[in-house]
Amino acid sequence: MRELESRFRIMVASDFDRTLSSEKDGFVMRREVVEEVNRFSKSYHFVVVTGRERKYMEVLAPGLNPTAWVMENGALLVHKVIDVNAPSNWPSVRTLVEQTLRRRGVRYSRGEVIIYVDGGRSQKLELDVKGASIEWNRNDAMIMPTGVNKGTGLTKLKEALNFQGKVIAVGDSENDFALFKVADFKVAVGNALPEVKREADLVLDEDDGEGVKKLLKMIEEDELKI
């Protein structure tokens, strides 16, 4: 019964790259972090909120079994069903974005919903297509339907799950600010960017997966005052 209550009360919304996984490990989640998250997810909601595409997750998070995934930076929700979180004109806006990028010779890749321009910051990428906006993740750019981000993705997912408890968000980078906006408690891992640490209610000493493990333990031991 207590487990059931925890699940209604708390949802952890965790970024993936440099939060659950580390660059040192080629962004593959370590086994013990996978096991801790799977154990935690039996009693609480645990949602992975990432810029990544679905096709990478089997390789980067082998065996991970969270409550749900918010992927492509908020544009794709994966729980029992798969929901696109984008306005209905997005396919035509996306085509326009692709034409613009091709005209300028910018290399990009397509997610199921969004567009990725790796190294977009060093290329000083700018975009003037109505209905499309850039979300930055360190040096990389994600071209999103305007108004769609990790925060709106998580809000839609909460509605789908009918979750009305508290959200604890954990992340490291600029695209996590939108997630922080919809969170009741904001956590930065030890390796987070300084501006993310400044926004956080709690800055963990530990980096990425070790930091998340510590956070889960603190939640289970009821150490967070939220």
Ligand SMILES: O=C(O)COP(=O)(O)O
């Ligand atoms: O898509 C990426 O490069 C990274 O995604 P994340 O840091 O939001 O998990």
